[in-house]
Amino acid sequence: MRERVVTLGSLLAVGAALAALPFALSDYNLGLAAQVGIFFVAVLGLNILTGYTGQISIGHGAFMAIGGYTTAILSRDHHTNLLLTMVAAFALCFLLGLLVGLPALRLSGVYLALATFAFAVSVPQLPLKWSRFLGGRDGVQTSQTVSHPWLYGVAWTASALLFLLAWLVLRGRVGRAFRAVRDSEIAAVASGIELPVYKTLAFGISAAYAGVAGSLFVLATNGYAQPSEFGVALSLQLLVGAAVAGLGSLWGTLAGAAFVGLLPNVSSSVPVIGSEHGQDVVFGAAVVLVMLLLPDGVAGALARLRRLA
Amino acid sequence: MTALERSSPPPGLPRRGAALGRVVPPVGVLLVAAAAGLLVGSLRSAVFAQLTVQGLALGAVYGSLALALVLVYRATGVINFAQGELAMATTYVAYQLIQWGLTYWQAFFATLAAAFVLGMVLEMALVRPVQHRSTIAAVIVTVGLFVLTDGVVTWIWGGAFKYMPSPFGTAIYHVGGVAIARLYLGMLAVVLVSVLLVWALFQFTKLGLGMRAAALRPAEAALVGVRVDWMLAIGWGLAAVLGAVAGLMAEPSQYVLEPTLMQPILVYAFAAAVLGGLESPAGAVVGGLALGVSLNLIVQYVPEVTSELQLPFAFAVLLAVLLLKPAGLFGRSAARRV
Amino acid sequence: MSPLLELEGVEARYGPVQALHGISLSVEEGSIVAVLGPNGAGKTTTLRAISGTVRRSGRIVLAGRPLERLGPDRVARLGVAHVPEGRGTFSELTVWENLRLGAYTRRGSLAPELERVFSYFPWLRERRRQEAGTLSGGEQQMLALARAFVQRPRLLLLDEPSLGLAPLLVAELFRIVRELNEQEGLTVLVVEQNAHLALQAAHAGYVLEAGRVSLSGPSAQLRANDAVRRSYLGY
Numbered sequence: 001m002r003e004r005v006v007t008l009g010s011l012l013a014v015g016a017a018l019a020a021l022p023f024a025l026s027d028y029n030l031g032l033a034a035q036v037g038i039f040f041v042a043v044l045g046l047n048i049l050t051g052y053t054g055q056i057s058i059g060h061g062a063f064m065a066i067g068g069y070t071t072a073i074l075s076r077d078h079h080t081n082l083l084l085t086m087v088a089a090f091a092l093c094f095l096l097g098l099l100v101g102l103p104a105l106r107l108s109g110v111y112l113a114l115a116t117f118a119f120a121v122s123v124p125q126l127p128l129k130w131s132r133f134l135g136g137r138d139g140v141q142t143s144q145t146v147s148h149p150w151l152y153g154v155a156w157t158a159s160a161l162l163f164l165l166a167w168l169v170l171r172g173r174v175g176r177a178f179r180a181v182r183d184s185e186i187a188a189v190a191s192g193i194e195l196p197v198y199k200t201l202a203f204g205i206s207a208a209y210a211g212v213a214g215s216l217f218v219l220a221t222n223g224y225a226q227p228s229e230f231g232v233a234l235s236l237q238l239l240v241g242a243a244v245a246g247l248g249s250l251w252g253t254l255a256g257a258a259f260v261g262l263l264p265n266v267s268s269s270v271p272v273i274g275s276e277h278g279q280d281v282v283f284g285a286a287v288v289l290v291m292l293l294l295p296d297g298v299a300g301a302l303a304r305l306r307r308l309a
Numbered sequence: 310m311t312a313l314e315r316s317s318p319p320p321g322l323p324r325r326g327a328a329l330g331r332v333v334p335p336v337g338v339l340l341v342a343a344a345a346g347l348l349v350g351s352l353r354s355a356v357f358a359q360l361t362v363q364g365l366a367l368g369a370v371y372g373s374l375a376l377a378l379v380l381v382y383r384a385t386g387v388i389n390f391a392q393g394e395l396a397m398a399t400t401y402v403a404y405q406l407i408q409w410g411l412t413y414w415q416a417f418f419a420t421l422a423a424a425f426v427l428g429m430v431l432e433m434a435l436v437r438p439v440q441h442r443s444t445i446a447a448v449i450v451t452v453g454l455f456v457l458t459d460g461v462v463t464w465i466w467g468g469a470f471k472y473m474p475s476p477f478g479t480a481i482y483h484v485g486g487v488a489i490a491r492l493y494l495g496m497l498a499v500v501l502v503s504v505l506l507v508w509a510l511f512q513f514t515k516l517g518l519g520m521r522a523a524a525l526r527p528a529e530a531a532l533v534g535v536r537v538d539w540m541l542a543i544g545w546g547l548a549a550v551l552g553a554v555a556g557l558m559a560e561p562s563q564y565v566l567e568p569t570l571m572q573p574i575l576v577y578a579f580a581a582a583v584l585g586g587l588e589s590p591a592g593a594v595v596g597g598l599a600l601g602v603s604l605n606l607i608v609q610y611v612p613e614v615t616s617e618l619q620l621p622f623a624f625a626v627l628l629a630v631l632l633l634k635p636a637g638l639f640g641r642s643a644a645r646r647v
Numbered sequence: 648m649s650p651l652l653e654l655e656g657v658e659a660r661y662g663p664v665q666a667l668h669g670i671s672l673s674v675e676e677g678s679i680v681a682v683l684g685p686n687g688a689g690k691t692t693t694l695r696a697i698s699g700t701v702r703r704s705g706r707i708v709l710a711g712r713p714l715e716r717l718g719p720d721r722v723a724r725l726g727v728a729h730v731p732e733g734r735g736t737f738s739e740l741t742v743w744e745n746l747r748l749g750a751y752t753r754r755g756s757l758a759p760e761l762e763r764v765f766s767y768f769p770w771l772r773e774r775r776r777q778e779a780g781t782l783s784g785g786e787q788q789m790l791a792l793a794r795a796f797v798q799r800p801r802l803l804l805l806d807e808p809s810l811g812l813a814p815l816l817v818a819e820l821f822r823i824v825r826e827l828n829e830q831e832g833l834t835v836l837v838v839e840q841n842a843h844l845a846l847q848a849a850h851a852g853y854v855l856e857a858g859r860v861s862l863s864g865p866s867a868q869l870r871a872n873d874a875v876r877r878s879y880l881g882y
Contacts, residue, residue, distance in 0.1 A: 110382075119624060121572070236452050239452060281457060282460070284459070286453075295443070
């Protein structure tokens with residue numbers, strides 16, 4: 001996140017709004033707001049990968065799955081404190097992300113997109129195979145469930161912390177290296193940046209974020225970690241969220257998270273098309289339209305507006 | 310070739326694609342060996358033979374969708390993540406036509422026509438605006454299309470299972486102790502005929518030549534009078550037709566029609582396309598057949614790999630090819646684009 | 648007789664950079680006209696303006712038909728064959744397919760056309776099934792010329808045909824161009840760095856500098872011109 005973009009004003013405004021929301025929203029809507037928070041974390045992470053180092057991943061749903069299952073299994077088997085499981089998810093997914101980032105080094109553009117897509121489709125199959133440990137089709141459930149206010153609070157606190165972390169990471173040398181990689185890999189190598197290190201690091205970080213989001217996601221669905229929750233659609237949603245968000249803007253990331261967190265739920269109330277079945281139509285159409293009209297996402301649009309002003 | 314000998318496209322017009330796929334001799338040897346192996350195995354075991362036939366039939370479906378992906382990629386440089394969903398949607402169209410009274414084969418051809426039009430319209434409306442932008446924009450648009458198509462289908466027809474009459478009946482032929490379902494022969498035949506027709510179009514007709522030229526070098530093609538825009542749209546139309554064939558042939562093998570019909574098949578198609586080399590049409594088809602047969606045989610003969618692991622297996626194949634031989638078995642260009 | 652091709656005040660730009668600042672020229676039917684000038688003068692851009700592969704404004708008229716709003720495929724169909732810098736051959740296709748593409752805009756049988764092509768380029772006959780990319784640079788240039796000829800154009804635009812070719816081949820190429828011009832009445836507009844060759848083959852010429860026409864006239868006149876001699880002919 002560029003320092004210019006994240007003004008103190010914006011932060012305070014968002015912070016104040018977030019603090020006020022629990023008092024203004026119904027329990028159901030608070031749950032929705034929590035979901036936006038969950039997607040915020042995931043989109044933030046994915047943006048680091050896609051936006052900053054230019055590696056397209058349609059597989060981060062798999063990392064959410066891994067994070068979610070980590071929480072569920074630790075809770076089910078060891079009754080671990082839920083917050084601790086989230087830390088565990090973060091760590092585990094970071095390591096796995098680094099591992100995945102290694103072969104990803106040799107792929108680029110559509111090939112990486114293809115590989116990560118296949119990854120996203122395959123990972124949810126694994127619980128079906130090893131059903132004793134991973135719960136099979138019915139999944140794994142945590143030993144305790146949480147309320148919407150709890151979820152809201154934790155999701156947005158995590159968002160704030162991880163946003164801060166991202167900001168710290170990206171303003172320093174790492175961030176500069178990331179940006180250099182995105183703008184021109186050749187130039188980056190020429191200026192001595194070790195591509196493999198930074199590209200793999202980006203994968204690790206984004207996976208870790210997705211893992212935390214996955215933990216929260218499982219908690220948001222009554223503590224169930226099931227293969228059906230983590231299908232390809234989730235990875236697609238994340239990518240869409242990152243694309244809508246655009247790069248380097250707090251508001252953009254919020255917009256992206258809101259887009260994928262709220263739109264599918266809210267679109268069922270759109271007249272005529274809206275219905276339990278119609279919401280995908282609205283969402284899909286919205287995605288297509290947004291990409292056609294705002295190719296650089298909300299962040300890009302905001303930047304353009306700012307230039308005009 | 311030196312820079313002098315390669316044409317420089319005028320600014321603003323993209324240069325697309327690379328070499329046509331060609332069978333590299335070592336690959337040819339590999340294929341012949343594989344075919345021989347299959348033949349021997351089939352002669353020795355009836356189960357093996359049945360699995361091979363079924364594998365080829367399913368593989369033909371994967372290959373058809375893979376070919377659609379390759380066509381689109383060569384023409385417009387875009388991987389259409391929605392290709393499977395579009396195939397599924399056109400299958401639903403066929404279903405509806407049959408509900409309205411058409412015979413299976415009437416519905417079949419009508420659906421192919423509809424698919425062609427749909428493909429063209431999509432290229433003009435969605436792909437053209439984003440073609441020249443970043444890869445990610447194009448990917449997202451097709452992802453949006455994926456979701457949109459899913460939504461439209463469930464909105465119109467709901468998510469419950471639907472039943473379509475099988476075009477080939479349930480007849481089973483017995484050849485020397487081996488039971489071969491007419492269904493599988495039919496699937497193979499339809500797909501191969503479709504693929505051959507498309508191939509003939511590209512190889513022997515002026516239109517096909519124009520399309521190839523437009524895909525290879527759009528700027529130079531325009532200079533000889535090729536309407537590049539139309540060629541790309543027709544490419545998408547043909548891809549949609551191949552996808553429709555894949556969907557229509559996939560449905561009977563799954564016995565029911567439902568919205569997730571083509572999702573696993575899309576993954577297999579990706580794996581097949583990559584295996585064959587993303588720019589090689591022949592490779593896509595051969596890759597599909599190879600994958601279909603391998604999946605079947607491996608699930609049967611390797612105890613650790615059960616049917617739930619088919620998708621991860623396909624992923625493993627995809628990854629292995631991309632890492633070890635990115636150009637695929639038949640391709641020439643490198644996967645790494647800097 | 649009004650000229651086959653007329654340009655008036657043609658401007659062209661590549662993004663923010665303007666390459667042509669008002670070019671005016673005319674080409675008589677059945678003549679060969681050379682376009683000379685230093686690198687970056689806008690010679691190639693002029694050809695691109697005519698064939699429609701760059702955004703341009705101004706008047707461009709081919710036998711009475713305005714071209715300035717048309718895209719390259721329309722211009723090609725109106726009878727303009729543009730052999731771009733770097734040949735524009737399809738390396739991945741065979742020689743035969745490249746020639747076939749030349750006839751893309753034409754109906755009817757290709758056979759009589761091909762016979763005529765082979766009479767000018769006899770060696771192409773045996774190489775029909777060869778992939779164009781495996782030909783040498785000079786052969787590819789000949790192929791490009793042959794393909795343009797198959798188009799039966801009213802106007803042939805040749806961009807730097809001698810680039811990267813051995814002198815013998817270049818001489819051969821220009822010999823064929825002259826033959827095509829004399830025997831078939833082909834009108835040619837050729838951009839060339841090799842001013843000497845170009846002026847030898849051409850009937851008239853234009854010298855471009857920084858996107859404008861600085862000199863023009865019959866080729867004999869240009870060859871005698873001091874400035875031209877010093878800058879482009881080397882003596």
